[in-house]
Amino acid sequence: MALWSDNPILARELSVRLSMRRQSPAQRRAALTAVGVAIPLLYATVLWGARDARIAADIRPLIVGGLETALLALFAPILAASAFTLEREKQTWNALLMTRLRPWQIVLGKYVGSLAPAAVVYACFLPLNAALAARAGMSLPRFVAESIVLAATMCLYGAVGLFCSWACRRTQAANTAVTLAVLAMLAGPWLLLPLWVSVTSSAFNIDQFVPLWGNAFMVMTRLSESPGTGMTMADRSALFPLIIGTNVLLSAATTAFLLWVPAVRLADGPEEMVH
């Protein structure tokens, strides 16, 4: 059985998290109508507001670096935080582990399934980002780099949520752990910054502070700034490609590690199962 095709865990997670099968037809229609109105309205408002290149360049960091990054950095881990704990709380966990599913199938099925709603948010914003980028005169490679960093950020934060879900017995505990972890990841580097400033003798350049290279808000805000503002990371720092590369690699490596640990422990068998 492949990891992706015919993986019942993935199919179930997608079905539960994306479909509204338990709702009545009226509730379904209402929800779809609300989404159908809200998204075009958001698009129309933003694109109307960003009529010229200058305004488009100004609001891109707010939309992409602020709103979208915040949504994904909070949405992805919180949704993943209940992936394992709900199974334990509902006492369905052992039944699942007794089947012939491989640990990687369980972990990846849970991970991808719980990430799906965040991926939908990402996909909804993508055309808007592209339109704003085109209007602000952003180059295609920069836009692609920005989209990759954003996707890597979403994957990383989702993996943090899944790890907390595996490590905690209760959803409430997992949610608390996730919140603390996200706060530490976002605020931690900024708290270290004054220390770095006080010990460095060179002229202060925030782009040279390596711990911030992994900070989603920092990188996304800088990335989404466009040439029109005259203050892009690329203009100010030759470190730009290194920062992007480091951010994506760090996110990918951390994500892989956070998924690898529960998969290996599940494969260990009984000790994990008694949870």
Next chain:
Amino acid sequence: MALVEIERLRKEYEGLVALDDLSLSIGEGEILGFIGPNGAGKSTTIRILATLLEPTSGRARIDGIDVMEDPDAVRARIGYMPDSFGVYDDFKVWEYLDFFASAYRIPKVDRPGLVDMVLDVTNLTVKRDAWVESLSRGMKQRLCLARTLVHNPKLLLLDEPASGLDPRARIEFREMLRELRALGKTIVVSSHILPELADFCTSVAIVEKGVLKVAGPIADVMGEAREHRVLEVGVPDTDRAAAERVLGAFRGVESVVLLGGVFKVDFDGDLDQQTTLLRALLDSGVRVRRFAEDMGDLEDLFLRVTEGQLA
């Protein structure tokens, strides 16, 4: 041939001995009633057999496969229903079973027929398209049992399957276990409610304080566990005094009690002496309406072999 072999199984939890060198053998097609008070070690044994718990020492084999050495192969041969179980409320009944059939790698093309079959065995066909959430506790119990059947296991491990069920649901559950036995399944069913096991178990194992007290076919175990036979002797009212005299004077009769018009005779003797007692009654002119050995029930047996201690 033994399907389950347990050898000197021991499990300790931080100094507490939950299982103390338990050895047991269960033949194919048997329904074993695993009896003991709460905390006696029943669930621990079942969880070890289900590959969910590692023993401190000893070994357990199912169909010749060691549960610790090849848990995957063991899981393919067992269906485990825990004492407290959950179901996915956001599935329909058939979807729930299809999900587990898929998780057990049943080919997609075979699943619809299989789901219908287990629904039929567990009498849930009429609920095929109902939401799991809408089922009663008894039905959820049956659904959980149906889930354990989707991969056609040889051995069913049912830990307190009837707990929390109303009397009707219990009776239905018992009937279902009988059907499963007829299908050739070997079943280990634990319970501390004895009457629910007595009707359909072929053998019994009583465990207390982590120690196996007695095990074997029910009739044998009951016979062995008895210190004395209890005979029921029924005579007409007019012969009662004579019968009491004969019974009281017979060697081996420990006590005679009249209950509901029938003498309950506590008799310390073998089958030959029992025959001699009947002859003595008849020779004395007592007309005997009934003369039978009272086999007792599981409750008697349980009380006799246990001391009311927990692990």
